[in-house]
Amino acid sequence: MPVVIKDFNWTQTDDEVHLEVPLKGVHPKKADVYTNDVFVKVNAPPFLFEVDLFAAIDDGASKAVIGNGVAVFTLVKREPATWPTLHLPAERAELLQRRAKAQARAEAQMTAAAETRALEQHEKERAAVRRQMEIPPQPSKATTCIHRETISEPTRYDPGCPDAQARAITQNDAAQRHGLSGATASANRPPVRTAGTIKFTFSKREFTTPQRESYRQQEEEWLEKQAAARKAVEAAKASKPGDVEHDPLWYRDKGRQFFQNEDYQSAINAYTAGLTLDPSNASLYSLRAAAHLKCTDPQAGAIDAGKALSLLQPPCPSNAKDRLRAHLRRAVALEMIEDLDAALHDYRQAVAIAPHDADLQAECARVQQQLEALRLSQQSCSAMWLWVLELAVVGWNSLTVKRTATEDDKSASWHVLPPAQGRAVVILVDNGSLRAASFRSLMRSAHLLAQRLDPREVATVVPASLRFSDRIKPSALNGARGEVLTHAVQRALDAGYQTIVITPFFIAPSDQLRGTIPTMLQPLIRSREEPDTAPPRVVVARALVDPEDGQNDQRIARALCDNVLATLDEHDWRQRPCTVAVVDHGSPTPAVTHVRNLLGTWVRDQLHQHMAQAPAVVACSMERRPDPEYDFNEPLLESLPQRGLLPPGHALVVAYAFLSPGRHAGKGGDIDQIIKAMLMGPEAASLNSAPAVFKTNLLGQHPIVIDILRDRCLNILHRQDCLLEL
Numbered sequence: 243m244p245v246v247i248k249d250f251n252w253t254q255t256d257d258e259v260h261l262e263v264p265l266k267g268v269h270p271k272k273a274d275v276y277t278n279d280v281f282v283k284v285n286a287p288p289f290l291f292e293v294d295l296f297a298a299i300d301d302g303a304s305k306a307v308i309g310n311g312v313a314v315f316t317l318v319k320r321e322p323a324t325w326p327t328l329h330l331p332a333e334r335a336e337l338l339q340r341r342a343k344a345q346a347r348a349e350a351q352m353t354a355a356a357e358t359r360a361l362e363q364h365e366k367e368r369a370a371v372r373r374q375m376e377i378p379p380q381p382s383k384a385t386t387c388i389h390r391e392t393i394s395e396p397t398r399y400d401p402g403c404p405d406a407q408a409r410a411i412t413q414n415d416a417a418q419r420h421g422l423s424g425a426t427a428s429a430n431r432p433p434v435r436t437a438g439t440i441k442f443t444f445s446k447r448e449f450t451t452p453q454r455e456s457y458r459q460q461e462e463e464w465l466e467k468q469a470a471a472r473k474a475v476e477a478a479k480a481s482k483p484g485d486v487e488h489d490p491l492w493y494r495d496k497g498r499q500f501f502q503n504e505d506y507q508s509a510i511n512a513y514t515a516g517l518t519l520d521p522s523n524a525s526l527y528s529l530r531a532a533a534h535l536k537c538t539d540p541q542a543g544a545i546d547a548g549k550a551l552s553l554l555q556p557p558c559p560s561n562a563k564d565r566l567r568a569h570l571r572r573a574v575a576l577e578m579i580e581d582l583d584a585a586l587h588d589y590r591q592a593v594a595i596a597p598h599d600a601d602l603q604a605e606c607a608r609v610q611q612q613l614e615a616l617r618l619s620q621q622s623c624s625a626m627w628l629w630v631l632e633l634a635v636v637g638w639n640s641l642t643v644k645r646t647a648t649e650d651d652k653s654a655s656w657h658v659l660p661p662a663q664g665r666a667v668v669i670l671v672d673n674g675s676l677r678a679a680s681f682r683s684l685m686r687s688a689h690l691l692a693q694r695l696d697p698r699e700v701a702t703v704v705p706a707s708l709r710f711s712d713r714i715k716p717s718a719l720n721g722a723r724g725e726v727l728t729h730a731v732q733r734a735l736d737a738g739y740q741t742i743v744i745t746p747f748f749i750a751p752s753d754q755l756r757g758t759i760p761t762m763l764q765p766l767i768r769s770r771e772e773p774d775t776a777p778p779r780v781v782v783a784r785a786l787v788d789p790e791d792g793q794n795d796q797r798i799a800r801a802l803c804d805n806v807l808a809t810l811d812e813h814d815w816r817q818r819p820c821t822v823a824v825v826d827h828g829s830p831t832p833a834v835t836h837v838r839n840l841l842g843t844w845v846r847d848q849l850h851q852h853m854a855q856a857p858a859v860v861a862c863s864m865e866r867r868p869d870p871e872y873d874f875n876e877p878l879l880e881s882l883p884q885r886g887l888l889p890p891g892h893a894l895v896v897a898y899a900f901l902s903p904g905r906h907a908g909k910g911g912d913i914d915q916i917i918k919a920m921l922m923g924p925e926a927a928s929l930n931s932a933p934a935v936f937k938t939n940l941l942g943q944h945p946i947v948i949d950i951l952r953d954r955c956l957n958i959l960h961r962q963d964c965l966l967e968l
Contacts, residue, residue: 244290244868256322261315263291270308271503277301278344284313290868294337296325463556471522490516494526506536524553531571540578541758547572548761566595579709581728582613584765656725657704659737665701666741667734668955671727674707675904678718681711683902683942694952699959706730728762735770741779743958745951747901748785750837763968780968783954787837799844801946802897805938813936820857820893828863828875835874860887864913880920893934901942
């Protein structure tokens with residue numbers, strides 16, 4: 243989350259406001275300033291400053307200077323007066339509406355100014371043309387004299403005329419008096435032009451390569467797609483002439499400027515704005531992938547590079563350079579998330595496009611050596627067999643295997659894959675965490691799910707994460723090794739499994755399910771395709787709550803309700819006033835927040851059925867992104883007292899919409915810190931006294947979750963329903 247700047251200074255006169263905002267350690271090029279007549283915002287990662295001004299200012303006359311670790315604003319007041327405060331005291335909804343109106347006014351002024359500039363430029367061009375038309379031609383002196391002396395003579399020489407010879411002599415004499423011979427004078431007169439028509443015949447574009455090796459069809463299809471894209475862009479620009487905000491190429495150039503200035507987040511914003519105007523622009527996706535890599539966000543970089551490659555179809559020499567860049571960017575992203583198999587596939591594709599590039603061949607060989615070394619280190623699995631046997635004999639809860647770190651490093655191995663024998667393998671996947679407790683929770687759920695599935699259909703359930711879990715020390719996992727999804731799928735394919743069911747350990751359908759997982763696995767699956775062999779079936783199941791399936795499945799809400807009732811009974815609070823906060827992490831995806839709100843509504847309805855005095859239920863998030871387009875994440879947990887959603891005298895029951903412990907929902911995690919700050923910080927001013935706070939168990943510990951996971955697997959095995967098939 244950004245650091246909100248609160249230690250700013252401001253002074254005023256009747257006409258101006260002088261504002262100083264400290265930006266310690268921030269380079270001026272990385273500071274982004276936005277102002278309108280009632281709002282000032284400075285975004286200089288990791289700092290954020292926002293203020294809703296008490297009154298309107300003259301945005302055009304005001305100015306800002308950034309340097310020496312401070313942003314200095316000189317704001318010119320629209321009406322001379324003394325402001326009692328810099329910030330306008332009002333409700334957040336009213337302030338947001340005020341900002342929106344001010345932004346609309348600013349956009350209208352910019353549009354009017356652009357139209358005015360376009361008209362002025364047009365008038366200047368017209369005036370220049372008129373001046374050129376008014377200047378008369380200036381003939382040479384000799385030609386003028388000849389013209390004057392021969393003005394009365396016939397313009398053509400007619401041999402049949404009695405005075406033709408005399409007229410010819412007169413013309414020659416006039417030419418000689420001005421230093422021109424008669425032949426030269428005649429030669430200087432151009433003959434009368436005759437009308438005619440010139441026809442051009444363009445030759446048909448031909449490809450010099452043999453027909454069996456030609457990319458003619460691909461080239462023509464690619465050129466048609468490019469022409470259609472240019473036509474759409476020109477139509478959008480023609481709808482509002484002179485307005486660069488409707489030109490995606492302008493955003494592309496602006497993003498490149500930001501990129502060169504090392505302002506990568508602004509470059510991402512510019513490329514995103516261009517893609518909203520032209521979603522089929524592969525160049526913008528590829529450039530945004532490069533910016534994501536600079537921001538150390540390889541997941542987003544791999545997704546954007548994959549989208550660029552999907553748009554650069556069909557492959558042909560005209561888009562070879564663009565495909566080469568996209569493959570390299572995705573390879574770097576996949577290597578950053580340690581998915582060496584997929585990275586090697588992209589490097590090989592790049593080498594196929596540029597086979598004579600020695601540096602590219604060296605990179606491909608380097609990744610291949612790393613992959614071979616990794617596979618050699620994965621040969622030992624005896625310790626994992628012992629661990630599985632102990633788990634089957636004594637059960638999960640009583641398993642207390644302790645080894646030293648050195649022994650774990652030597653003997654640890656991944657989850658054992660039994661022989662396929664025509665059965666499927668289920669991979670239970672979560673988002674990933676560096677906390678060992680999170681992966682241990684996933685291992686527990688995988689073990690319980692395997693007990694609920696028919697061993698004749700499913701050989702085993704493998705716990706895996708999208709990222710991070712492979713970095714957990716084996717000593718923290720009872721001698722086992724954490725595993726990422728791509729590695730688990732790779733092992734399943736090597737073991738001969740033809741059906742791989744990826745079951746998300748996710749509450750809501752986040753972007754990782756439709757975006758990250760296909761991007762990570764499709765190169766790996768394609769690399770295993772063979773002409774005479776049926777490809778493996780890799781299917782992704784739905785999340786625990788997915789409104790798109792049309793089932794109105796409220797079992798997760800029932801699990802939340804059970805946890806709330808158990809917590810109230812534990813503290814003997816059923817008959818006393820309380821407020822239940824259903825808390826999730828917060829997401830940039832509206833669909834995830836929609837599920838959060840649904841859970842809040844369902845929990846409230848179910849609590850009404852079990853309690854005579856049902857508590858108030860609020861769906862909220864732990865955190866959100868600062869931009870206004872993510873306002874749908876509101877309310878936040880920390881803002882409940884300020885918004886009046888936690889009345890005085892009410893206890894606060896935190897219902898975790900989290901499956902596993904980790905950095906956010908674990909003991910001493912982010913939510914604990916937020917609650918502590920909420921009860922001790924300025925937000926507590928609206929409460930007469932600190933309320934009692936109770937926290938429920940995590941959802942992953944409830945047996946209903948295993949029931950839902952089992953149903954998701956069976957739906958795929960019986961080919962009834964799935965999220966997507968790779």
